[in-house]
Amino acid sequence: MNPLASQLPIWLQSNDVNALAKVIELFWRNIESYLYWWLTQQHSEDSDIQILDLLAWERGITRLENESIEIYGKRVIHAFANAKDAGSPAGMKAIFARLGLDIIDINERVEGFDWDQIEILMLESQFAEREELINAIIASYGRTCRRYFLSGVATANSDERFALIEFEKEVIG
DSSP states (O other): OOOGGSSSSSSHHHHHHHHHHHHHHHHHHHHHHHHHHHHHHTTTTOOHHHHHHHHHHHHHOOOOOTTTTHHHHHHHHHHHHHHHTTSSSHHHHHHHTTTOOOEEEEEOOOOTSSSTTTEEEEEHHHHHHHHHHHHHHHHHHHHHHHHHEEEEEEEEEETEEEEEEEEOOOOEO
């Protein structure tokens, strides 16, 4: 006999009790599936765009003008971890890595620049199409008392040695 059936009112007959127990159990399984669906949507980069927009609003993320759904989803899903890692060089590297951007190095106290300027050294190909995204990441998760500038690195030959090419010394922040 169903354990739920033993807790139902006693004026019902045994067949009625079992039928009522099955209906109630089905009802609560249905409710539970809706609740679990919402939990899976909160932790999925592939959520529907309306759900991503709702989660983004909740987490203080605004979608950039030409941002792909994939990157937008990653920014929304990793918003808490990104906020937790914000500010430190290792944290900034982790934030960029979560979004699929390769940062070669982050240098503080660069020779020839003010003490509050931080250099972000990255591949030129990474920066080329994602300038708005990189600026948004730095504005959101960089130190508020620091200014950032980007230095680009391009591969010099086939054995992946890097040659420094400074494409722009733009101070962000």
